[in-house]
Amino acid sequence: MKKLIALAIVAIASHVVSASAGEAVASSKEIAAPPPPPPTSYFRSNEFSLGLFGSYGAAFNDNTRAIGNHAWGGGVDGQYFPLQYVGVAIEGNFFNEVPGDFFGSTVTANVILRYPLDTVFPGFHLAPYGFGGVGGLFNQSSTFTRVTFGNNLNRSGSNNEVLGDAGVGLEYRFTPHIGVFGDTRYNFVDGPKNNYLLTRFGIRYAF
Numbered sequence: 355m356k357k358l359i360a361l362a363i364v365a366i367a368s369h370v371v372s373a374s375a376g377e378a379v380a381s382s383k384e385i386a387a388p389p390p391p392p393p394t395s396y397f398r399s400n401e402f403s404l405g406l407f408g409s410y411g412a413a414f415n416d417n418t419r420a421i422g423n424h425a426w427g428g429g430v431d432g433q434y435f436p437l438q439y440v441g442v443a444i445e446g447n448f449f450n451e452v453p454g455d456f457f458g459s460t461v462t463a464n465v466i467l468r469y470p471l472d473t474v475f476p477g478f479h480l481a482p483y484g485f486g487g488v489g490g491l492f493n494q495s496s497t498f499t500r501v502t503f504g505n506n507l508n509r510s511g512s513n514n515e516v517l518g519d520a521g522v523g524l525e526y527r528f529t530p531h532i533g534v535f536g537d538t539r540y541n542f543v544d545g546p547k548n549n550y551l552l553t554r555f556g557i558r559y560a561f
Contacts, residue, residue, distance in 0.1 A: 409449060422453055443464045467483060468481045480524060520540055535557075
């Protein structure tokens, strides 16, 4: 009888020990969730793009500036951004000077600084930008292509000129490849009375 009681006690004790060993032990440490990925920007580094735009130039000195009183036109540009925030551009703009009906054009090279807002606000694919550079103004009535310094443009279309420009703009991307843009710049052409404003609106395709 004593043996049976001893065996029963051993069996019960072993069952209790095995049941306790099978219970899961809760960890006192919580596993931290991984940080969210950075926002995806539609404006990338190593990006090349082509733009097609319409333009309007406005002068303020009654036809004594480089483009006459005003000029309607359009053109193309190419941009390359080796960095997400810094790029370069080459642009050709072709226009009709009013009055006088002269054909004119400009070729400019600019350095661009942009700030993609979608790096801070995901889904808001807008980038303000500023730019500045140098180029040339070419007019139909020039007898030959020449660069002049110190000559006043007393009428529309009289000389080819060196120009400088500086401006600001906005670009919005619908996709990483397709967007629209608009900007305004001040063009410096051989003295204050020949300077003028130029506004552009266009579409852009980025590769």
